Amino acid sequence: MPSICLMDYEPIVGLQTLEELYLLAEGLKGKRVKMVNSTAVGGGVAEILHRLVPLLNELGIQTQWEVIKGGEDFFVVTKKIHNALHGEPISFPTMMKEIFLEVGRENLSGTDLDQDMIVIHDPQPIVYIEAKDRTHAKWAWRCHIDISHPDEEVWNFLKGYVEQFDAALFSSPRFSKELPIPQFLFFPSIDPLSDKNRDLEPEFIDRVLEQFQIPRDKPIVTQVSRFDRLKDPLGVIQAYRMAKRYIDCRLVLAGGGASDDPEGETVLSEARNEAEGDPDIHILLLPPTSSLEINALQRASTIILQKSIREGFGLTVSEALWKKKPVIGSAVGGIPAQIIPKFTGALVYSIEGAAYQIRYLLSHPEIAKKLGEYGHEFVKEEFLITRNLRRYLLLFHVLSHPGERIIFL
Amino acid sequence: MQGNPFYFYTSSNLVELTGEKANTLEELVTLLRRCTGSAIFYHVFQSYRERHFAIERYHSDFSQWISASLDEEALAERLGALDVRDYTSLRALRESIIAIVEDHFRKYPQSGYRQGKTPFFFCQSVSVVMPTHYVAWNLEDFCQIIGKIGIRSIHYHLIEARLRLGIHTNDFSHWFRDSLRKERVAQRIEGIDIYLHTLEEIRKIILQHIEEEMKS
Numbered sequence: 139m140p141s142i143c144l145m146d147y148e149p150i151v152g153l154q155t156l157e158e159l160y161l162l163a164e165g166l167k168g169k170r171v172k173m174v175n176s177t178a179v180g181g182g183v184a185e186i187l188h189r190l191v192p193l194l195n196e197l198g199i200q201t202q203w204e205v206i207k208g209g210e211d212f213f214v215v216t217k218k219i220h221n222a223l224h225g226e227p228i229s230f231p232t233m234m235k236e237i238f239l240e241v242g243r244e245n246l247s248g249t250d251l252d253q254d255m256i257v258i259h260d261p262q263p264i265v266y267i268e269a270k271d272r273t274h275a276k277w278a279w280r281c282h283i284d285i286s287h288p289d290e291e292v293w294n295f296l297k298g299y300v301e302q303f304d305a306a307l308f309s310s311p312r313f314s315k316e317l318p319i320p321q322f323l324f325f326p327s328i329d330p331l332s333d334k335n336r337d338l339e340p341e342f343i344d345r346v347l348e349q350f351q352i353p354r355d356k357p358i359v360t361q362v363s364r365f366d367r368l369k370d371p372l373g374v375i376q377a378y379r380m381a382k383r384y385i386d387c388r389l390v391l392a393g394g395g396a397s398d399d400p401e402g403e404t405v406l407s408e409a410r411n412e413a414e415g416d417p418d419i420h421i422l423l424l425p426p427t428s429s430l431e432i433n434a435l436q437r438a439s440t441i442i443l444q445k446s447i448r449e450g451f452g453l454t455v456s457e458a459l460w461k462k463k464p465v466i467g468s469a470v471g472g473i474p475a476q477i478i479p480k481f482t483g484a485l486v487y488s489i490e491g492a493a494y495q496i497r498y499l500l501s502h503p504e505i506a507k508k509l510g511e512y513g514h515e516f517v518k519e520e521f522l523i524t525r526n527l528r529r530y531l532l533l534f535h536v537l538s539h540p541g542e543r544i545i546f547l
Numbered sequence: 548m549q550g551n552p553f554y555f556y557t558s559s560n561l562v563e564l565t566g567e568k569a570n571t572l573e574e575l576v577t578l579l580r581r582c583t584g585s586a587i588f589y590h591v592f593q594s595y596r597e598r599h600f601a602i603e604r605y606h607s608d609f610s611q612w613i614s615a616s617l618d619e620e621a622l623a624e625r626l627g628a629l630d631v632r633d634y635t636s637l638r639a640l641r642e643s644i645i646a647i648v649e650d651h652f653r654k655y656p657q658s659g660y661r662q663g664k665t666p667f668f669f670c671q672s673v674s675v676v677m678p679t680h681y682v683a684w685n686l687e688d689f690c691q692i693i694g695k696i697g698i699r700s701i702h703y704h705l706i707e708a709r710l711r712l713g714i715h716t717n718d719f720s721h722w723f724r725d726s727l728r729k730e731r732v733a734q735r736i737e738g739i740d741i742y743l744h745t746l747e748e749i750r751k752i753i754l755q756h757i758e759e760e761m762k763s
Binding site: 546 | 557559560561562563564565566568583585611615664665668670671672673674675676677678679680695696697698699
């Protein structure tokens with residue numbers, strides 16, 4: 139990832155926004171912050187930290203990023219915990235708990251805890267909180283997972299740790315829990331300067347469409363997501379077919395297969411079977427290095443769909459809105475936080491609802507354009523990396539003034 | 548003429564999740580009674596600031612939810628008509644909101660128990676208020692600064708100020724009136740309809756009023 143400095147965002151968010159970030163950071167200069175997570179590459183959390191940590195350092199906040207290490211057995215356990223927090227019932231025997239705790243403690247033993255703030259991301263390093271008494275630092279648990287319907291046994295095990303933190307940070311009000319500690323709303327963010335989101339030359343977009351043999355003779359409806367039942371690719375095809383009875387269009391289903399998801403190939407082949415014989419459906423299996431191509435496909439689309447059955451936050455919605463595209467999304471996970479109905483997009487609850495909105499938005503391009511424009515502004519306000527940076531600066535002030543509702547600096 | 552200077556402040560807020568949610572109007576009223584003033588403040592004034600780029604039909608989160616999730620449009624409209632300029636305390640505002648919802652119950656008793664499409668999640672905020680580097684000593688300074696200051700600062704001085712000061716005005720008008728003795732521009736800024744303009748539009752209107760004052 140190329141080196142970016144805060145002023146590079148000035149043409150996007152404006153000088154006023156950056157000035158406020160500098161002001162907020164003034165009282166935090168010299169503070170030491172540690173971020174701890176479980177992966178340095180891949181996944182949204184690492185993507186955000188890669189940008190956030192240098193920006194915090196640029197503002198004078200000495201920020202370290204530590205990635206915990208573990209063997210295959212540890213990550214098998216943490217994957218099960220992750221799925222359980224998403225609602226999948228699992229058996230959680232003592233042996234799994236022991237592996238989880240032991241690896242966490244091994245990592246903890248070699249870490250420098252002489253910090254002012256420690257932010258633990260997700261459950262993998264949560265055991266670090268056992269060291270709270272050995273440091274004067276304030277501790278926050280940043281949960282990136284939808285824990286609205288967790289497996290009770292796993293949640294109760296983790297809850298004992300979460301309650302020891304000074305604050306918990308959740309991506310949506312829907313994910314918050316009954317806890318004795320303050321909980322704050324922390325949306326994840328997209329980076330407008332990354333390959334996935336930066337402006338592209340029209341010629342590049344044309345070349346990508348040629349490469350994938352997608353003619354631009356009719357409106358393009360696109361869903362970008364991995365081939366996973368929870369993203370409902372078959373439901374998307376059905377919605378497209380219902381809409382196509384009234385208004386001609388193409389459908390692009392583009393995404394990768396997660397290496398840790400054995401079901402991916404089955405879902406992909408189901409989608410291909412379903413689409414067979416329809417030259418207007420384009421199913422694209424893309425490698426993980428396809429950020430620019432995905433960016434181009436989104437920019438070439440008339441409408442973006444995110445018809446998930448379950449979702450974490452669904453940042454693909456923000457990515458599409460950032461490109462001023464009208465978005466039709468299911469009312470699940472973090473999607474309702476990004477789509478304000480009739481204002482920044484359309485929220486739907488069924489395949490029929492998605493089909494109707496495709497017809498409606500293709501028939502009313504002015505309304506679709508307005509939704510995209512408002513969506514872009516909403517993303518600029520709430521879901522860009524600069525806003526994430528502001529939230530962390532605010533959090534550090536709030537943790538330094540516990541119990542105060544108005545903090546005067 | 549030179550009076551006391553105007554120090555520009557700005558405020559940012561971190562949204563705190565209370566973990567409480569309402570699925571029906573009845574539950575909404577129960578939570579409205581016991582939530583903090585900060586929650587009322589957040590849902591009526593602060594979340595609007597984050598959508599400052601466009602005029603929505605309703606500013607208040609309560610009206611938005613009642614319209615979008617419960618389809619109780621008449622109630623949403625009545626709540627949407629509440630004007631911050633009529634209130635100088637959150638307690639009075641809370642009472643007005645509750646009274647309007649309860650009046651709706653009386654007219655339509657079944658409306659209180661209908662489940663919304665999505666729940667209303669109660670939030671509140673922790674505000675961080677800080678001085679900016681901008682100080683105005685006269686109309687010319689003010690005019691230059693208001694053209695470039697962040698919209699959070701405008702929201703803080705123009706909208707949040709009423710409840711902070713507990714009086715029917717805002718920081719800008721207060722300064723124009725008391726320090727610069729500019730009654731006309733003070734009144735004009737008090738008269739800006741904050742519900743029909745985005746904060747960027749409000750910035751332009753303020754600039755226009757001050758430029759006219761400087762010319763006169």
